[in-house]
Amino acid sequence: MKWATGTATTRGEPRHEGALLRALELLETSRSVWLAEPESFAERRREEKVMHRRTPRREETRYLYGRRWPGPQAKEAILGEVARLWAMYSRAPFPDVPSADKGELAELDMWLAGCVSTYLADKGELDTWRRDILVERLPELRGHVARLGHPLTYPAGFDNFRCLLRMTELIVHDTDS
Template identity: 60%
Template sequence: MSFRVYARRVRDHDLPFGRRCRALRDAVGCYCPLGFHGTWSYLSTAGDLRNDETALLHALEKLEGSRTVWLQEVASFADRRRVDKTRHHRTPRQAEVRYLLGWRWPGPDGKQAMLGEVGRLWATHRRSPFPDVPAGTKGDLVELDTWLAGCVSTYLANDGDLDQGRQNVITKCLPKLRRYVAQLGYPWSFPEAFAYFRLLLKMTELIHNDKAQQGGG
């Protein structure tokens, strides 16, 4: 079923409250810009979603508001692509596609949502030991981990602010980190390393997209 169907069920006072809460989870399954767990975690800041109707409806409004902004962005992208194709520019810019489909929270709550998700992921990442990695890659991966972990820590310590120097570090390191995560994921020989660096990649991309969303890059 569609996002709109689930949203109507959340608002349906004739349904048992438990079904309405499950309908919100199903709506998150249809639209989860931070991933399912990250999106649900942010919506849970509205209150006790399992017992409080006001919190449930407020969470749905947050989700709908973000989705509306994202759909507007998709429509604008489609319009630009139609114009580009008339000019024989057939391939969209990779950076624009990554941003449109990447980890972020479109809309006015974006900074708060993305800051919260980076903090949630960082709490897991900082407890994880550095994993076993393929021979010959450890030096690069340690360097990436050190530089980017420093950027994440600074971003959180400064409530989402990041100086231009650290933004430049992220911009420089992201392509290399993406390549390493892809290599670690196939063949499936280093699952712990893949999970470790995929988490680092998600945090880094969230910060990168947060700064872009604020007009900072």
């Protein structure tokens, strides 16, 4: 995560040394949690393999893909980052994209932006139906972002849908929702 995300939990406080030190402590704590997760995962996988469980459960691997905020105050940090990204995303018009993909991207935008908007309106809560929409449409969004980014002939489309991808991944990997 970015430094801005860590300091999002100290909003309203002046940018003085104490606020910055609290933000740094939050980042250090989150980093410690993030570094401990692979070790914990490896230990659980060893135990499961002894019991002949060769495939990890989905909830065990969801943190390996995409953006998230480990550690304390994760909900507040994710909510702050999604709100920051949403402010940029919602002001932008629908970007120029390949005409062959425009219909699919418009539909994808409608569904995912609606879920993001609901997540923010409900202060970080999302019902199962909308969470399932995000999870099901995330691979499709990743594919479109990859195509829009290479070759970079649609920079506004790439930036727009990459922002939507970031928000979607953060919400999907929000542990409290």
